[in-house]
Amino acid sequence: MSNNSLSDSNLAQFSSRRRFPRVEVNRPVTAILYWESSPTVLIPGRCHSLSESGLGATMSQQLRVGEVVNLEVAHGVRVYAEVRNLSGFAHGFEFVLVRENQRAALRRLCQPRFS
16 A cells, blocks of 8 residues: 555545545546637546545546636536646546536436446
């Protein structure tokens, strides 16, 4: 086990502090970046964990910690998210400015049949 890995007990303790439980998934995700006077940039990735408050994904390009992007987590389900942590191409995103209809869609995606 590497020095960067959390032990099972530490991970369980950390997970118990989360507002919403995480579920393991294997689904595509796309980060959509908008810049003034520039074309829209699409960065594909693969989501490996999902909750109502954020997700973990491996992206094809590195984003910056603190950067806010629009994530398409499923067809027609987009939500703004801030990059909270980064390790190589593995990104941790926290959803921001989530509307109730988006939260309901995320809740549905966290159900086992949609994962």
